[in-house]
Amino acid sequence: xxxxxxxxxYLQVAHQLIDAIQQGYLVDGxxxxxxxxxxxxxxxxxxxxxxxxxxxxxxxxxxVRPNSGALIRNKKPDxxxxxxxxxxxxxxxxxxxxxxxxxxxxxLDNPLGQGNANYNxxxxxxxxxxxxxxxxxxxxxxxxxxxxxxxxxxYNQRGTSNYYQENLTNFLNxxxxxxxxxxxxxxxxxxxxxxxxxxxTLLTPxxxxxxxxxxxxxxxxxxxxxxxxxxxxxxxxxxxxxxxVETLFKRNRFRMLYLTPHHHYPTTxxxxxxxxxxxxxxxxxxxxxxxxxxxxxxxxxxxxxLLPMVSADTGGMxxxxxxxxxxxxxxxxxxxxxxxxxxxxxxxxxxxxxxRYGDVLTELALGExxxxxEIHRYLRKSIQLYRERRNRTVQxxxxxxxxxxxxxxxxxxxxxxxxxxxxxxxxxxxxQCLKNDLYLPRHLLYQSNVHCGIRLxxxxxxxxxxxxxxxxxxxxxx
Numbered sequence: 290x291x292x293x294x295x296x297x298x299y300l301q302v303a304h305q306l307i308d309a310i311q312q313g314y315l316v317d318g319x320x321x322x323x324x325x326x327x328x329x330x331x332x333x334x335x336x337x338x339x340x341x342x343x344x345x346x347x348x349x350x351x352x353v354r355p356n357s358g359a360l361i362r363n364k365k366p367d368x369x370x371x372x373x374x375x376x377x378x379x380x381x382x383x384x385x386x387x388x389x390x391x392x393x394x395x396x397l398d399n400p401l402g403q404g405n406a407n408y409n410x411x412x413x414x415x416x417x418x419x420x421x422x423x424x425x426x427x428x429x430x431x432x433x434x435x436x437x438x439x440x441x442x443x444y445n446q447r448g449t450s451n452y453y454q455e456n457l458t459n460f461l462n463x464x465x466x467x468x469x470x471x472x473x474x475x476x477x478x479x480x481x482x483x484x485x486x487x488x489x490t491l492l493t494p495x496x497x498x499x500x501x502x503x504x505x506x507x508x509x510x511x512x513x514x515x516x517x518x519x520x521x522x523x524x525x526x527x528x529x530x531x532x533x534v535e536t537l538f539k540r541n542r543f544r545m546l547y548l549t550p551h552h553h554y555p556t557t558x559x560x561x562x563x564x565x566x567x568x569x570x571x572x573x574x575x576x577x578x579x580x581x582x583x584x585x586x587x588x589x590x591x592x593x594x595l596l597p598m599v600s601a602d603t604g605g606m607x608x609x610x611x612x613x614x615x616x617x618x619x620x621x622x623x624x625x626x627x628x629x630x631x632x633x634x635x636x637x638x639x640x641x642x643x644x645r646y647g648d649v650l651t652e653l654a655l656g657e658x659x660x661x662x663e664i665h666r667y668l669r670k671s672i673q674l675y676r677e678r679r680n681r682t683v684q685x686x687x688x689x690x691x692x693x694x695x696x697x698x699x700x701x702x703x704x705x706x707x708x709x710x711x712x713x714x715x716x717x718x719x720x721q722c723l724k725n726d727l728y729l730p731r732h733l734l735y736q737s738n739v740h741c742g743i744r745l746x747x748x749x750x751x752x753x754x755x756x757x758x759x760x761x762x763x764x765x766x767x
Contacts, residue, residue, distance in 0.1 A: 290333070298333065299340035306341070307350055310363050317363040321351065396513050400506055404728025408758040412555065412733055413585065413704030413746040419674060420618040421658075421667050428654035450649045453656035457613055457625065460659045465586065466600040467627065475633050476652065477624040478644060480584055483610040484508050486643070487580060487626060488515040490636050491608070497543035499577075501529050503740065505554045506732055508547060508582065517544070526697075528553060528560030531567045538575050545578040550598060551586050552702035555735065555744040559700065565598050572606040583611040587668055588748075589701035590676040605629045614655060614664075616671045621651060675703060675748055682747040682755055689763035703748030709741045718765060727761040 290301050309315045321327065324342060328335040342359055345351045351359045454471050461467050461474070477483040484507075492498065494516025500509065502521040512519055520541060522533040528550060537543070546568070550560035560568075572579050581598050599609035605628075614622035626636060658664045682705055683698050695708040709715070715734040722729050735742045747755055 290331075299337045300344065302331065302333075302338065302341040303344040303348075306345060307348070310350055310361060313363075315361045315363065317361055319361040319363075320357070321359040321361065323358060394514070397510055400732045401730060404723055404730070406723060406726045406728040408726060408750075408754060408761065409728045409730075410733060410758060411730065411746040411749055412744050413702055414749045415616050415671075415675075415703060416749045416751070417618045418751075419671055420616070420621070421663070422618055422621075424663065425617065425621050425654055425658070428657050429650060432650060432653040432657070450647075450652040450656060453623075453652035453659075456656040456659040460613070460664070461625075461627070465583075466596040468600075469627055470630075472630040473627055473633060475626040475628075475636055475640060476647070477626065477640065478648065479622075480582070480610055480612040480624040481507055481511070482644070483624040483626045484580070484582070485511050485514075486636050486639050487608055487610065488512055488517070489639055490632070491578060492517050492544060496545070497541055498545045498547060499534065499537060499543050500547045501553065503553075503555055503735060503742075504547070505549065505582070505584075512545075512547070524553060524556065524558070526558055528558055528564050529568075531564050531571070534568065535571055535575075538571070538577065542575075543577055545580055546572070547580045547582065548598070549582045549584060551583050551594065552588075552699060554582075554584065555704070555733075555742070556706045557697075557699040557702050557704060557744075558706075559595065562595060565595070565601070569598060569601060569604075569606070573604045577606075579607045581607055581609045583609065585615060585702045586611060587616055588672065588675060588703055590672065590679065591700040594701060599627060608632070614658075616668060621655065623648075623652065623655065678747050678750070678752060678755065679705070681752045682745070682759070685756055685759040689759055690766065693766060704744050704746040707743050707745055709743065711741045713741055713766070715741065715743065721765040722762060725761045725765055727758055727765075729762075 290298050292298060294301065296304075306315070306321075321342070322330065324335050324338045328338045331338065342351065342353065345359075346353050350362055352362055353359050451471070454474060454476060457476065458469060458471050458474050462469060475483070475486075477486065488511050492512065492515040496515075496517045497520055498512045498517045499520050499522055500512075501524040503524060504521070509519055520537060520543065522537055523530045529548065534546065548560065548568075550565060552559060568579065571577075579598065579602075583597050586594065586597070597609060599607040609627040610624065611627075612622055612624050626633070628636070658667075679699070683696075686694060686696060686705070686707065690707075693710065696705055699705060715736045719729045719731070719734060729743065733744045733746075735744070750758060
């Protein structure tokens, strides 16, 4: 018995007896010891055992008969099982495997992994230490206390806070040149959930989805999960090859083209304005969907960023997904989908099943973050800090690895794409880095007959940490 547990002791006794009955150790008609005898056996007060027996009788596991005692009710006809001897397997151990077959998703195996090292590169995540947690904590506390918000937290509510939806709509219109209303916006828990909802709504098994030859692993997994076949097109310093897209469509009519045009994942290149316009024209001409993933639009350092493709879409061919609050801690962000109203209504049906109640309290706080203008002030401050980290990373790479690694300075985002000599074995490099206290996750490594590159995220490391991490990488790469 665990007397420090929040579960009362009498219930712990009852639950263990029920488990013994279900597993066949206590068979039908077996007489339990009297309450006094059981209390002595268990070393507890008789009243506790009386309460346990009452609970068992209420649930129908025993029958209490006057002058006869408490008798087990177990419809299993089997003979009682023998308890294992001391040191053997626990009698109430949970089954090691199912008694039925089930489908396994090998394509959904998590590639992220974790390394036990003091220094870790990622694929371009922000630093939670820079997050606006104090301000957001106050917003959460304030919204929790407001009486007017209590009804919004009830189980009879469904979906997104209208307050947040309205403010997010205004924010996207202001910062991304959109012309949407709340009817064109669906709020999700994450960008990946948004992609999943889009895929489940718009794709059917056998559909073809086209991605760049290097693309985001998580979305590829989602498309394959939906039954789609993935084909690739080349990418260069201006983004995906438009001619290759058209040639591929004529050969294999595809349903969807997935793009990360702002900073392509993983190479960080920006899709040029000319190619954006050409792809929109092809989409209208041939009728394929463009799924535009704008995962890090907020992080731009040199001049004004190009507006999303959806801002120039006049034919309703673009579905736009992104994340709000990516510069904040992971618990204070949300994903969103922008599309024509009819499609949003259909996708909302699926979201209503997957995430019926949403996270209204956090959404109220995020809505207030936008309404107060605090998000703009915070982004200006954080972008300055991330620009300094980018510049320091570039300096260190040039100083320590300039004769071995090629890279272009990204105009935004939180990662740098580094190209290595094809003779480099990236898996061996990863293992040697780990031995020297630096972890390079497997999903950052891109090695094939054509490519040999590593995506190095700098956003989550301080300048001092960046210097040490790059110094280790350089020493190992010699």
